[in-house]
Amino acid sequence: MTATTAPSVDMGLSVEKMEKVAFILKTTAHPTRIAIVQLLAANDSLSVSDISERLNVEQSLLSHHLTGMKLKGILSSTRDGKNIYYALKMREVIDVIQCLAACTFL
Amino acid sequence: MTATTAPSVDMGLSVEKMEKVAFILKTTAHPTRIAIVQLLAANDSLSVSDISERLNVEQSLLSHHLTGMKLKGILSSTRDGKNIYYALKMREVIDVIQCLAACTFL
DNA sequence: CAAACTTATGAACATTTGTTCATGCATACA
DNA sequence: TGTATGCATGAACAAATGTTCATAAGTTTG
Numbered sequence: 001m002t003a004t005t006a007p008s009v010d011m012g013l014s015v016e017k018m019e020k021v022a023f024i025l026k027t028t029a030h031p032t033r034i035a036i037v038q039l040l041a042a043n044d045s046l047s048v049s050d051i052s053e054r055l056n057v058e059q060s061l062l063s064h065h066l067t068g069m070k071l072k073g074i075l076s077s078t079r080d081g082k083n084i085y086y087a088l089k090m091r092e093v094i095d096v097i098q099c100l101a102a103c104t105f106l
Numbered sequence: 107m108t109a110t111t112a113p114s115v116d117m118g119l120s121v122e123k124m125e126k127v128a129f130i131l132k133t134t135a136h137p138t139r140i141a142i143v144q145l146l147a148a149n150d151s152l153s154v155s156d157i158s159e160r161l162n163v164e165q166s167l168l169s170h171h172l173t174g175m176k177l178k179g180i181l182s183s184t185r186d187g188k189n190i191y192y193a194l195k196m197r198e199v200i201d202v203i204q205c206l207a208a209c210t211f212l
Numbered sequence: 213c214a215a216a217c218t219t220a221t222g223a224a225c226a227t228t229t230g231t232t233c234a235t236g237c238a239t240a241c242a
Numbered sequence: 243t244g245t246a247t248g249c250a251t252g253a254a255c256a257a258a259t260g261t262t263c264a265t266a267a268g269t270t271t272g
Contacts, residue, residue, distance in 0.1 A: 025127065028128065068259095084218075084220090138230095166233075170250090173251085189248065
C-alpha cells in the first residue's frame with residue numbers, strides 16, 4: 001500500500017467509474033431533468049412542446065434544461081419541421097438507471 | 107403541478123428511487139467527497155486528521171464537507187479523546203456503489 | 213411576404229454550493 | 243492551571259446553478 005495516487009480503493013468501483021456515474025446523476029439530479037430522462041427513456045424521442053405539456057414546465061425554462069443536457073452530451077436533438085425532437089443520447093444514462101433499478105434494496 | 111403526479115414511467119426505476127439515488131450521488135458528487143466515501147468504505151472509521159492527511163485537504167474545508175455530509179445523514183461521527191471519527195452511516199451509499207460496481211459497462 | 217407557431221438565446225436576478233480565514237471550543241497533557 | 247492539539251463554526255467571498263422575461267430565429271401556412 002503505497003500512499004498516494006491509488007487508482008481505486010479496493011471497493012469495486014474505481015474513482016473513474018464513480019466520477020462518471022456521479023457526473024451523470026449529478027447533471028440529471030433535478031426534478032425536471034429526472035422527469036425528462038424518464039420520459040425519454042420511455043418514449044425514444046419527443047418534441048419540446050410534447051415535453052413541456054407533459055411535464056407542465058414553461059417553454060423557456062425547459063429549453064434551457066434541454067440545451068444544457070444536450071451540451072453535456074446526455075441528449076441529442078433533431079429538427080423535423082418546426083419541431084425539435086430530443087432523445088437520450090448517452091447510453092450510460094439508461095445503463096445506470098437500469099443498473100440501479102435492478103438493485104432491490106432502495 | 108396537477109396533472110403530472112405519475113408515480114413512475116414504466117422503466118423499472120420509480121421517481122422515488124431515482125430521486126433517492128440522485129440525492130445520494132448528488133451530495134457525494136464532488137472530488138473531495140467522493141474520496142471521503144471511498145476512504146470510509148474501505149476503512150470503517152477515520153479521524154478528521156487521518157482523512158485530512160490522506161486526502162491532503164485542509165482541515166477547515168474538510169470539516170465543512172464532513173459536517174455537511176453528516177447533516178444529510180450520510181456520515182456519522184463519534185468522539186474519542188480529542189479525535190472525532192467519521193464513518194459511513196447511510197447504508198444505501200455503499201449499496202449504490204456496490205450496485206454500480208457490479209455494472210460492467212461503464 | 214406576413215402571420216402564426218415552435219424553439220433558442222441572453223441578460224438580469226435568485227439561490228445554492230464551494231472556499232478561505234479567523235476564531236472558538238473541547239480534550240489531553242505537561 | 244496553561245498550553246498544545248484536533249475539530250467546528252461563522253462570516254465573507256467566489257463560483258456554479260436555476261429561474262424569469264423579453265426577444266430573436268427558424269419553419270410552415272395562408
